[in-house]
Amino acid sequence: MTTYLAEDNIRAYKDEYVNSPILSTYQVMADLVKEFGGEKARIGVEMGGYYYSARAHADLIRALPLADFVDADLLVNWIRLVKSPAELSLMRQAGRIADAAIKRAVDTADAGVRECDLAAAVYHQQISGTPEFGGNYDASALHLCIGERALAPHAAWNDKPLPASTTINIEVHGNRLRYQVNLSRTILIGKPSPAYQKLSEIAVEALNAGLETVCPGRTCSEVQGAFAQALARHGMSKEARVGYPIGLGYPPAVGERTASLRKGDETVLRPGMCFHMMPGLWLDDMSIAITQPFAVTESGYEPLSSTPRALFVK
Template identity: 70%
Template sequence: MKKELHFEINEFRVRQAAVKKEMARRGIDILLLSEPPNQNYLTGYNAYSYYTPQMVIVALDREEPIWIGRFMDRVSATMTTFLAEENIRAYPDTYVQSTVLSAYDFMADIVKEVGGDKARIGVEMGGYYYSARAHAVLTRALPLAEFVDADLLVGWIRLVKSPAEVGIMREAGQLADVAMQRVIDTVEAGIRECDIAAAIYHQQVSGTAEFGGDYPCCPPDLCIGERSIAPHAAWTDEPLPDSTVVNLELSGCRHRYQVNLARTIVVGKPSPAFQDLSEIAVEALNVGLDAVLPGRTCSEVDSAFRQALARHGMEKESRIGYPTGIGFPPASGERTASIRKGDETVLQPGMVFHMMPGLWLDNVGITITQSFAVTDRGFEPLTKTPRKLFVK
């Protein structure tokens, strides 16, 4: 059976060693990973199966993690992970959406098998895929174990990407660029909003002549007309009027690594005030990017951006950036550092952020952004779409 690994096995070993080192520091014997990005990071596992319970177990005294999932997804685990077959476990279909059986009881038996009866067990309490019921079943099935919150243990390790990961994210950036260009070419008065969305999805997946893309973590934010002041609006089937603003955030996704990109497109002639706003937004964005240097903190980068904005008598309430990397629904952003006031995370080469300083005012919104990797000298843009207002 052909393997679909996108990294050398040694890279997975390095990741696993880093996770185990942090587990040991926290006194965690066994780590239960419910978040698909973390499962992918440590094993390579990739399948659209996370709507049913699945888990990766990392034990300090075991050489390899153990993947546990639905029986029909075992073949995907064999194809997409480096794990030995004895470390790929599957529960019968009788556990799927059962009102009687719980897959977490099945998982608890495997935790016992690896010595977890009385262990200190870390779980992802803040994860999207670790439910209250999952926790209740596991704690009932393992009454002598000590459960501790290990949310973001792997996330903070994932924050610094390897050169191989950054290489894949460069390709994801190219996918974002071609999708954005498709929209710029497509947008015109009279075209339906839903047809713009369809063009985005087509280009995201068909990609470039050299490589295709994956499904994104979340739908594009297509915020048009009055909805341009809403950061996360959905599209309609209405045609574009002769004069309107299109705020669009989309992404390129390659081997589950996601790079985000947002631009504002004006149909018709923008007002002088809106043109001025776009220039202010770009100026502040560029100042923020120029502040990116290893050794500086996220808060210092945020401060540089806000000082540039303040020179024009403007301010922004929300954060201006977040890290991206491996992404699965429902969100592309990693839940660790933020480029915002008070975040003292120190920038290191290999970190990847989406600087998203969108401005949503009372009656107007504009979104011009930049994804970048931190380098030893500053930042490397991961997308090449010009940082400017586009006018059609």
């Protein structure tokens, strides 16, 4: 039901192989390879694949001792880096779901609301989507960093009520038919201090500087460099990458593990590439996360979300 393959090309294996500490489904796969004359073939495997374990590799090479195995990790991912027009259409829809999830978070967050209830509201929105199209489960857990936990890039929620004054860094995931757009915003309950308001303005200025550099022919490193220069004007720096490619997403992550918006990455931008630019700033005593997913176009970039790039104050 989930593939276009002909019925003859779909093979099942016995239930006794499921979660067996003794039997390996890779023996079944090896038998199929032999059936198609591949016993001595040159076979590419994804050595860094999330679901291709060390045991899986050992089982496969033991079952096909005459085959020549080579590491073909990311071979497909580099092809996936440039999205087709049909894929871009789904990414735009995923972005609208992400926008709806951020709006739901902003509308729900308030003093006295339990963190778990805020998370539940966001999950409801992510899955229900928009009136035009529904969403789906995301490729990674909702990141809800509150109070002291806002000083960490990723954190989970608890069941404590939100205090009258606190910082909320949230990353939501709009997922449309497995195509996912990530989006982060900071929500502040209470009045921001002048220093924190200034930090939010610096973060947005640097983010925009990076985005304005995006165009075909430029490199990922140049985008990061524009962001870094804007940040440096305020005496600040960020050593980590400021973006990663997004697209088709299954747990545990949506990142394609290929190009990154970081210093030294000379990957040339091409129309159809999609990134989550996520230049969050985590300092010793405060943090902020205002991000922008985008697609590279023929002349620049297309935002994949329309949520204002700003600090939300409740």
